Amino acid sequence: MIETVTTGAKIRQFLSILGPILVTQVAMFSMTFFDTIMSGRYSAQDLAGVAVGSSLWMPVFTGLSGILMSITPIVGHLIGGGEREKVSFSVMQGVYVSLLIAAVTYVLGWLFLEPILGAMNLEENVRRIAFEYVIGLSFGIIPLFLTAVLRGFIDALGMTRTSMVITLLALPLNVAFNYVLIYGKFGFPELGGVGSGYASAITFWLIFFLAVWIIHRHEPFSTYRLFYALPRASIAKWKEILLLGLPIGLSIFFETSVFSAVTLFMSEYNTNVIAAHQAALNFASLTYMIPLSVSMALTIVIGFEAGARRWRDARTYSFIGVSMAIGISLLCTAFIYFFRDQVASLYSTDPEVLELTAGFLLFAALFQLSDAIQAPVQGALRGYKDVNVTFLMTMISYWVIGLPLGWALSRWTDFGPYGYWIGLITGLTCGAVTLSVRLKYVQKRNAAFDKIE
Numbered sequence: 001m002i003e004t005v006t007t008g009a010k011i012r013q014f015l016s017i018l019g020p021i022l023v024t025q026v027a028m029f030s031m032t033f034f035d036t037i038m039s040g041r042y043s044a045q046d047l048a049g050v051a052v053g054s055s056l057w058m059p060v061f062t063g064l065s066g067i068l069m070s071i072t073p074i075v076g077h078l079i080g081g082g083e084r085e086k087v088s089f090s091v092m093q094g095v096y097v098s099l100l101i102a103a104v105t106y107v108l109g110w111l112f113l114e115p116i117l118g119a120m121n122l123e124e125n126v127r128r129i130a131f132e133y134v135i136g137l138s139f140g141i142i143p144l145f146l147t148a149v150l151r152g153f154i155d156a157l158g159m160t161r162t163s164m165v166i167t168l169l170a171l172p173l174n175v176a177f178n179y180v181l182i183y184g185k186f187g188f189p190e191l192g193g194v195g196s197g198y199a200s201a202i203t204f205w206l207i208f209f210l211a212v213w214i215i216h217r218h219e220p221f222s223t224y225r226l227f228y229a230l231p232r233a234s235i236a237k238w239k240e241i242l243l244l245g246l247p248i249g250l251s252i253f254f255e256t257s258v259f260s261a262v263t264l265f266m267s268e269y270n271t272n273v274i275a276a277h278q279a280a281l282n283f284a285s286l287t288y289m290i291p292l293s294v295s296m297a298l299t300i301v302i303g304f305e306a307g308a309r310r311w312r313d314a315r316t317y318s319f320i321g322v323s324m325a326i327g328i329s330l331l332c333t334a335f336i337y338f339f340r341d342q343v344a345s346l347y348s349t350d351p352e353v354l355e356l357t358a359g360f361l362l363f364a365a366l367f368q369l370s371d372a373i374q375a376p377v378q379g380a381l382r383g384y385k386d387v388n389v390t391f392l393m394t395m396i397s398y399w400v401i402g403l404p405l406g407w408a409l410s411r412w413t414d415f416g417p418y419g420y421w422i423g424l425i426t427g428l429t430c431g432a433v434t435l436s437v438r439l440k441y442v443q444k445r446n447a448a449f450d451k452i453e
Contacts, residue, residue, distance in 0.1 A: 003308070007316060010301075014320055017300055020164035021155070022293035027167040029289050031174045031200055036282045038178050039193035040275065040347045046193030047348065048122075048271045049129025051278030053197070055260035056116065057134050060108060063253025064101045065145060068094060070245030071152030072296075073303040073385055079156065080307025088224045091153045093237040097245075098145040105141050109134065120267045126274075129193050136197025140204030147204070150211045155300055157220060166210050174203040247387035251378065251394040258398040258427065262406065262420045272352045273417055279347035280360030284367050287332045291372045294325045295379025302383025311446040318380045318439065322373060329372030336365040363421035370428035377435040386442050393434045402427020 004010045032054065040047035071094045078086050113134060117127050151163050177199030184190025191198070215221040259281060266274050298321040305314040336343065344357035381390050406423020409415045415422060 003310070004313070007320075010313070010316055011320055014297060014301060014317060017155075017158055017160050018293060018297040018321075018324075020160035020162075021296050022290065024160070024164045024167045025289040025293045025296070026286070027164070027171045029286055030171055031203060033282060033286055034175050034178055035193075035196035035200065036278065037347060038175075038182050039196055040279065041349075042182055042192050044271055044275050044348065044350055044353060045123065045125050046129055047275045047278065049126045050133050050193040050196060051263060051274055052117070052120070052122065052126065052267070053130035053133035053137075053193075054278075055263035056113065056130070057137055059253055059257035059260045060105060061141075061144070062256045063249045064105055065148045066249035066252035067101060067242065067245035068098055068145065068148040068152060069248050069252075069299075069382070070094075070241050071149055072156045072299055073382055074240065074244065075153055075156035076300060076303025076383070077307035077385070080304040084224075087153075088226055089231055089234070090237060090241075091149065091224070091226055092231050093234055094149040094152070094241055095146060096233055097238055097241050098149045099142070102142045102145045105145075106138070109138060120264060122267055123271060126271060132191075132194040133197040136194055137200055139198065140201030143204045143208035147208045147211055150208075150215060153224075153226070154211070154215070154221065155296065156303070158300065158304075159220070160297075160300075162214060162221075166207055166214065169210065170203050170207045173206060174199055177202055244385060244387060247391040248382060251387070251391040254391070254395045254398050255431075258403050258424065261403060262424065265407065265410075265420065266417060269417055272350065273356060275348065275350075276344075276353050276356030277360055277417060279344065279353070279357045280364050282347070283336070283343055283361065284364035287336070287364075287368065288371050288375070290328050290332065291325045291375035294321045295375040295382075297321065298376055298379035299383045302380055303385075306384055306446075311443070314380075314383065314446075315443050318377075318443070321376045321380065325372040325376045326369065329368040333365045333368040336361055336368070340365075359418065360421065363418060363425065366425050367428060370425065370432045373432035374428060374435050377432070377439050380439055381435070381442065384442050384446070386438070389438055390435060393438065394431055397431035397434065398427040401430050 004013055035050055036047065036054075039050040071091065074090055075087055078084065078090065113131065117131055120127070122130070154160070154162050178196050180186055180188050181191050181195030181199050182193065183195075189195075212227070216227055263274070263278060263281070266277050298317060301317045302314045305311075305317065340358045340361035341354070343361060344354045347357060348354060378390055378394075381387065402423045402425075404423070405426055406420035409419025409422055410417060411419075413419055
């Protein structure tokens with residue numbers, strides 16, 4: 001990361017950071033993407049089971065790992081403010097916090113996984129697949145959270161290409177593990193959709209060990225000497241990480257959990273509806289990697305500029321990021337609309353599932369614009385370390401407005417299961433509007449302190 005003067009230089013630096021993040025996010029998501037596709041090809045019940053298991057796992061994982069996203073702005077502010085000597089200590093405290101969060105995750109799973117699945121109106125085999133899929137994933141919880149901290153450190157240095165390389169090396173291995181464990185190849189047991197959970201856990205360990213090796217052996221990471229000593233736990237630093245990270249994690253939890261809640265409500269419909277809903281949501285989540293990547297890139301560049309108190313530069317980056325996300329989202333909307341039948345055919349060969357998936361994808365196309373605004377704006381606010389109001393706005397938009405509206409439409413109109421998607425779109429739109437207003441306020445508040453004027 002370097003200070004830039006012209007808008008053109010900012011665009012080039014932003015793209016150099018964004019490109020690898022986008023490839024990394026798509027590659028990371030592709031693990032779930034291939035889990036879903038390969039499980040769907042095994043059977044509709046396995047697709048539904050993995051869908052339910054993923055819906056329980058993702059909000060917990062993304063919410064708790066979101067707490068660790070605070071490492072990126074913390075390190076960014078330290079580097080931007082010329083305090084490099086404090087970076088290693090902060091990152092190692094993040095490692096300690098990640099182990100604590102992993103322990104909390106295991107406790108939550110032990111207490112709530114079986115009761116929640118038991119309360120759902122699922123076919124017995126679908127319930128079994130969902131339970132065993134999550135159990136398989138759980139073997140990768142520790143490396144997953146540890147890697148979240150290390151990636152926050154890597155990305156804060158502007159070295160997003162390194163995260164990209166690590167993930168790209170792991171992706172084909174994940175697909176190979178899926179093939180072996182789902183279909184029972186080379187003497188391994190045929191586990192169906194459950195096998196994809198164990199395949200992901202193995203991959204998470206490989207990614208972690210590779211990240212540790214790179215940080216330990218290669219510059220500029222090795223100059224920070226992360227693993228040369230284990231500092232004592234610092235309650236003050238934990239407090240800083242958690243005070244910044246908890247609102248981030250809660251914001252992400254409220255966003256991802258509303259989609260999971262919809263999938264759980266869908267359990268009242270038949271297996272084909274659940275499978276089609278998950279297939280469409282899975283592809284919509286794939287396109288969401290674009291605004292999410294813009295969001296992460298904005299957190300990095302704005303954190304760097306805010307740390308140096310260059311408020312005008314931070315504002316310029318916000319405009320660049322949101323504009324790019326909106327432009328790309330329009331292309332994604334057109335693609336989903338015109339090629340929805342072809343996309344549906346990726347997930348299943350069942351005629352009813354294909355028809356239902358194509359219908360859900362029409363609504364997924366409408367997601368794109370709201371996602372293109374709300375995700376980058378959240379990333380910008382995180383770069384400013386403005387997170388508390390953001391989490392409240394997210395909770396209200398999704399859980400007070402979006403989900404109740406979707407439930408009402410599904411119950412009292414002819415929309416049926418599609419009503420939930422209309423509610424989701426409404427919640428996303430409310431979030432995009434309110435978060436944009438908040439960003440404008442933060443930028444105006446900081447304008448008086450702009451050192452470049």
